Amino acid sequence: MKSTLLSGQEPALEMLQSLRKKIAERRVQLAVVQVGKNLVSSTYIQKKKEAALQAGIAFLTYPISAQAAQKDIMSLVARLGENSAISGIVVQLPLPPHLNSQKILDCIPAEKDPDVLSSRAFGRFALGQSSILPPTVSAMQKLFKTYGIQIAGKRIALVGSGRLVGLPLLVWLAGERATVMNINRKTKNPAALIRQADIVISGTGMPGLIKGSMIKKGAIVVDLGTSVEQGKTAGDVDFKSVAKKAKAVTPVAFCMNLVIVFSAQYLPYLVFLGILGWFALNLRRRILWELAGAAILSRLVITELIRLLWHRARPFVELGFRPLIEHSASASFPSGHAAFFFALSAVVFSHDKKAGTLFFLFSGVIGAARVFSGIHWPSDVLGGAVIGIGSALVVMYFLKNRKIGS
Structure with missing residues (x-):
């Protein structure tokens, strides 16, 4: 069967143009803190910078050594939070293993947390009290709306349970009355569960994880994973084999x-x-x-x-x-x-x-x-x-x- 390509380019451009109009009269600045040098993180930061510039948002980066102490990073994030000129703060994940990520994220004021990763901001989101949606949730909401994909009552296999992709999507999908199967490293026989799903969403960062043999015919497959191998960006989905069976699938960006x-x-x-x-x-x-x-x-x-x-x-x-x-x-x-x-x-x-x-x-x-x-x-x-x-x-x-x- 021929798969429909779920391209996010048009809805993304539409969202950026809409945002640009909304903030045309304001001075908006986004501060991004990067600890250490990680190829995948650098790729994400570059994409964020391009999107920010398209929307008319000033983009400020704060690179810090991977050996930096916890208190120094928390102090920097707190100072940015107190700076009235800064509209939003992003601490790029993952952080080096010697750091307590959540303590650092909790230094971001909820109203300046576009990633919705601080405990206070995520709590508001989980309770349906936040006007800010996590980026992945906002992107999925727009993509599904653009292509007329209904999720209420659908069986959805959500592969991965990380803070950036899996967890916020799990909360959102449950709130939208979908039947969600959250698959992680401890899940037994994950392929059998994925094969039952109407919609498969993967965000693990493991290239080629989702094969065509793992999905049922006519499933909708969304690839949210990103990894870098030999200088090339790859996703979670083996596009060639999946496209032969899926009703719709997100394209491989490269x-x-x-x-x-x-x-x-x-x-x-x-x-x-x-x-x-x-x-x-x-x-x-x-x-x-x-x-x-x-x-x-x-x-x-x-x-x-x-x-x-x-x-x-x-x-x-x-x-x-x-x-x-x-x-x-x-x-x-x-x-x-x-x-x-x-x-x-x-x-x-x-x-x-x-x-x-x-x-x-x-x-x-x-x-x-x-x-x-x-x-x-x-x-x-x-x-x-x-x-x-x-x-x-x-x-x-x-x-x-x-x-x-x-």
Whole structure:
């Protein structure tokens, strides 16, 4: 069966844009304390920094030696808590084994605890008295809502019971009236329990833990685990085997990024070569005039004229993050790639419906990839597509009426 990919990119971007609007008039600062150097922790901190910048939040880091004393770390966190300029405090976990993590976390004031890890903040959350949800819970709530996934009455296998993922999700899922099976290192025959679940959520940090043989057909699988092996980030789920049986599954971030970069940066060359190959099989002067005219009008005339009159900042410029592919900070609207390839596809479609449909599909993939890579807004691609198709229609009508290239 074909699995639906539960991509968190669109809902995440939506949440960040909404947050940016809410705090537009305020000075918000997030302080992150990192004790020692841990590759996974550094990866999380970098992601947090990128998200904070997209939302317009100032991001402050406080690196501390792994050998630091308990009292020194607690003193730093307490001082940050007393600083009125600091809006939120994160102590990045895990901490070195010689430290009492909970005592350090309890130095964070509940109102400045976005991770909801202090005893007071977590207690409020567990009792349903907190306006702040733990990040993992908030992410799951948004993901399930976006894809219309109901959890009430469902059997859910929650693999892992850590403070960051398993425990807050356990509390939340129980409160949402789901039947939760919490699976940990002491659980006997975990595969048999996981196989009974309608939804599987794993957050252990053990790469490839969840195999396709461990889930039932039609299950929904969410991978919340992160680990770093040989410089590569991996999740808990063996995506290849799970995707064959699951109804829906979250994608592997590393693999998805490769697909996005390829589609945004290299697929355009292949599609252009494909169109040239199609033209070589359909050598007619009229088609050459139509292809050239549509490309020039859409990409070099209309697109450039609009960009000259109106400069719209690209997403990575306006939101302050690094895109997946390098790009200049030129005007974003409309998408030149969309205008160019939709124009050529429209010409091909007018002569060959099957080939034209295929090129339209590839043009859409290129446009979507350039949105996901962070260099275009969705409306840029939509505008480019309209310009491209419109330009092709105008050029073909003009050439037909004047019998040029016949």
